[in-house]
Amino acid sequence: MLIDADRSTCVVSSLCVYRAPGVFDQDEDGHVVVVDHEPAPELHESVRRAVRGCPTQSIRITEDD
Template identity: 40%
Template sequence: MTPAERTSGTGGISVERDRCVGAGQCVLAAPAVFDQDEEGLVLVLDNAPSALRSDAAHDAVRACPSGALALR
């Protein structure tokens, strides 16, 4: 376990951008963790969200309609 994983609420976020459909549910659920690029595809702003943001990150992963997001 890395120091970032020990201090964060998640072990990190993995993204499959080719699966992203640009629904933006991740941004709505966790705007401090996710954004969208000019094409509407997901961008991760915080790959190891703190414990304070981990609930929102989990919600975003569950809300993703394409399954493009996962927590490690």
């Protein structure tokens, strides 16, 4: 799994950080920062929940298979 996020459309809701801490963080303005672009398999489901919950579809994932 590869993760990317579009900071230009992020609306600083913080949901992704709550759902997958350690994968997502926020900068000083609150915009999303991906801190782990290739998370371990045990984190994938929480990342998918974060993607589904993002109100602006700002997070993209690419699955390995």
